[in-house]
Amino acid sequence: WEMESRSSRNSGMKEMVQCMSKMMKSSALPEPKTFDGSGEFGEFKRAFLLKYQQVTDGDDELVAILEEKFLKGAAKTLFQSLPKRYERSLKALFEDFEKKLRKRQGDRKAEALNEFEEWKKKQGQKMWEYxxxxxxxxxxxxxxxxxxTLSQMxxxxxxxAVREDDTLHKMLIMKRFEVPLVNRESKR
Known part of the structure; x- marks a missing residue:
């Protein structure tokens, strides 16, 4: 009887020490920054899982923490649109979420590419605004x-944009010749 009691206490102590160890490890890790859908999701996911995966009992708790504390704006709306969020594994949710994010970011990039290609200076628009x-x-x-490369573009x-203004166009061409080309070999 005494042996069982000691064994039970040791087991309970081990569990408590493991739990405390997980909590201390988690508290030592930095808080993930909130994710709004515009950055790299992989980095956010890694930081979030490192911090919270070991200290919760189930994926439904992780989903609640993620949704309430670490998602905002378009990312939160997109995540909340996932079906059965609290009944699925976090891994499956993250896979679906990443697919939707990639599609959305691809759509946004295509729109931006089209805007950049088509963007023209409007009549009367100030150059700095353009x-x-x-x-x-x-x-x-x-x-x-x-x-x-962006600077060249x-x-x-x-x-x-300045082709219509002959004086400004010529001035920019002259200024361009004054700026020396940087030798890439000397940078290395």
């Missing part, structure tokens, strides 16, 4: 492109 729009659409259309749009 350039702000060009910058916005270029970043949305080409998120994977480096700053140098924007310059091309600028040159097309």
């Amino acid at each position: 350039l702000l729009e060009v910058e916005k659409w270029s970043r949305m259309a080409f998120p994977e492109v480096g700053d140098e 924007r310059t091309t749009k600028l040159m097309k």
Whole structure:
């Protein structure tokens, strides 16, 4: 009888120590940033699972935490549109959510690409307003492109925009010759 009692206490202590260890590990990890659908979901998912997966009893608790605390805006709406969120595994939910996100982000990128390609300076629009729009659409259309390439693309749009203003067009061409080309070999 005494042996069983000791064994039971040791088992209970082990469980308590394991639970405390999980909680301490979780509290040491940084809180994931809220996800609004515009960033990289894989990084967010990794941070969220590292922090919360070991300290909850089931996927339904993780879904509740995720939905209430870490999703906002379009991402929250998209996640809430998933059928049977509380009855499915988190893994299956994340797979469906990622598919919907990729489709949505692809649609948004295609729209931005079209806007960037078609964007023209409006009659009477100030040049700085036009350039702000060009910058916005270029970043949305080409998120994977480096700053140098984006700058070249924007310059091309600028040159097309100033064609109607002969003086401004010539001035920009002259300024372009004043800017030295950077030798890529010297950067390395």
